[in-house]
Amino acid sequence: TGAFTFDPGFTSTAACESAITYIDGDEGVLLHRGYPIDQLAEQSSFMEVSYLLLNGELPSKAELDKFSNTITRHTMVHEQLAQFFRGFRRDAHPMAIMCGVVGALSAFYHDSTDINDPQQRLIASHRLIAKIPTIAAMAYQYSVGRPFVFPKNDLSYTGNFLRMTFANPAEEYEVDPIVEDAMDKIFILHADHEQNASTSTVRLAGSSGANPFACIAAGIACLWGPAHGGANEAALNMLREIGTPDRIPEFIARAKNKDDPFRLMGFGHRVYKNFDPRAKVLSKAATDVLNKLGKNDPVLDTARELEQIALKDPYFVDKKLYPNVDFYSGVILSAIGFPTNMFTVLFALARTVGWVAQWNEMISDPQQKIGRPRQLYTGATKRDYVPVDKR
Numbered sequence: 547t548g549a550f551t552f553d554p555g556f557t558s559t560a561a562c563e564s565a566i567t568y569i570d571g572d573e574g575v576l577l578h579r580g581y582p583i584d585q586l587a588e589q590s591s592f593m594e595v596s597y598l599l600l601n602g603e604l605p606s607k608a609e610l611d612k613f614s615n616t617i618t619r620h621t622m623v624h625e626q627l628a629q630f631f632r633g634f635r636r637d638a639h640p641m642a643i644m645c646g647v648v649g650a651l652s653a654f655y656h657d658s659t660d661i662n663d664p665q666q667r668l669i670a671s672h673r674l675i676a677k678i679p680t681i682a683a684m685a686y687q688y689s690v691g692r693p694f695v696f697p698k699n700d701l702s703y704t705g706n707f708l709r710m711t712f713a714n715p716a717e718e719y720e721v722d723p724i725v726e727d728a729m730d731k732i733f734i735l736h737a738d739h740e741q742n743a744s745t746s747t748v749r750l751a752g753s754s755g756a757n758p759f760a761c762i763a764a765g766i767a768c769l770w771g772p773a774h775g776g777a778n779e780a781a782l783n784m785l786r787e788i789g790t791p792d793r794i795p796e797f798i799a800r801a802k803n804k805d806d807p808f809r810l811m812g813f814g815h816r817v818y819k820n821f822d823p824r825a826k827v828l829s830k831a832a833t834d835v836l837n838k839l840g841k842n843d844p845v846l847d848t849a850r851e852l853e854q855i856a857l858k859d860p861y862f863v864d865k866k867l868y869p870n871v872d873f874y875s876g877v878i879l880s881a882i883g884f885p886t887n888m889f890t891v892l893f894a895l896a897r898t899v900g901w902v903a904q905w906n907e908m909i910s911d912p913q914q915k916i917g918r919p920r921q922l923y924t925g926a927t928k929r930d931y932v933p934v935d936k937r
């Protein structure tokens with residue numbers, strides 16, 4: 547018993563105060579620490595945005611250099627951690643590997659368990675941001691049966707990640723600046739999104755005082771679902787399945803059919819009832835990047851046509867369903883050379899900074915309590931136990 551507000555899916559419950567990210571879903575506005583996402587995506591870098599999310603202000607040149615150097619110092623993972631990969635089937639989904647290996651980090655850094663020490667929290671945060679690209683690249687190299695590539699710390703955060711992912715250790719590898727820019731932009735666009743499901747998971751896990759590496763592994767697990775980060779993989783698979791624009795009406799009809807569980811992946815959002823501003827940036831970037839790389843992928847035409855048709859259809863108009871961040875990102879990631887099963891890993895890589903910033907904010911908040919939702923009980927009323935021979 548008790549007078550609780552019934553709010554399944556937390557559609558109208560604010561679980562915390564936060565000064566990191568602002569969203570106006572009706573207007574399609576996303577600000578990090580006050581800065582519009584399109585300005586950050588066009589003009590900033592992922593390292594700078596990471597600093598901004600963690601510290602609240604854009605860094606000076608000296609602060610940015612210091613931060614980048616600190617992250618760089620933590621990019622290596624222990625050789626013992628590499629052993630974890632070998633325990634996975636080689637066809638394991640890389641997100642399964644990420645859940646396991648990132649969680650395993652909690653067994654490596656015993657000093658990071660003192661979460662009440664701000665210095666230790668900072669070190670744990672830096673370790674996570676620095677090691678996640680190394681682990682993500684290892685997950686990819688493992689899946690294609692190639693040796694792991696060590697970090698090369700004179701490269702940028704994103705350049706280093708691309709090299710660790712795609713390089714053959716026996717050959718020189720030049721990072722393509724077009725690919726590096728596109729990747730960095732995608733990382734910026736995924737860096738944080740206030741209290742989404744995976745961030746709320748990290749906060750809930752962290753609210754009990756749990757180990758930060760284990761909390762981020764919980765966030766990765768939540769992100770994997772197709773209603774959340776897994777939508778980028780599902781969206782590109784869907785676009786490839788549609789294949790040619792003439793098949794779009796068939797898929798639109800399925801998405802509108804109440805008896806069919808199919809949804810248009812990369813469409814709709816809990817908060818945005820207007821264009822997702824990240825999708826706007828990515829829609830433009832998709833054309834740009836494909837042009838610059840001299841690639842022509844018919845999937846981009848299918849995506850554009852699908853968007854046009856859906857945005858004129860009363861079902862999508864009435865329900866205010868617009869393309870979200872996951873709709874166009876896959877076209878770019880595919881052009882860069884990632885297989886679809888790596889897409890959500892890239893989302894997790896970028897979102898790690900948001901998770902860490904939100905976790906830090908929560909731990910330093912004096913109002914913070916263990917997260918403990920209540921329920922409306924609908925089960926049996928009290929009854930007496932009946933021994934098995936009497937049932």
Ligand code: CMC
Pocket residue numbers: 555742772773774775776777778801802808809810811812813814815816817865867870871872
């Ligand atoms: N295709 C067809 N119908 C849809 C879709 C869609 N993509 N999205 C929502 N609807 C319908 C839904 O059937 C419901 O109809 P009704 O009111 O008649 O029952 C109505 O729109 C509202 O949907 P909801 O599921 O109650 O809304 P929600 O806020 O709980 O869900 C969502 C939001 C993102 C999970 C949902 O829109 C969805 O499943 N989209 C497809 C998956 C996707 O692209 N996810 C990525 C989200 S963006 C960033 C991220 O987290 O990665």
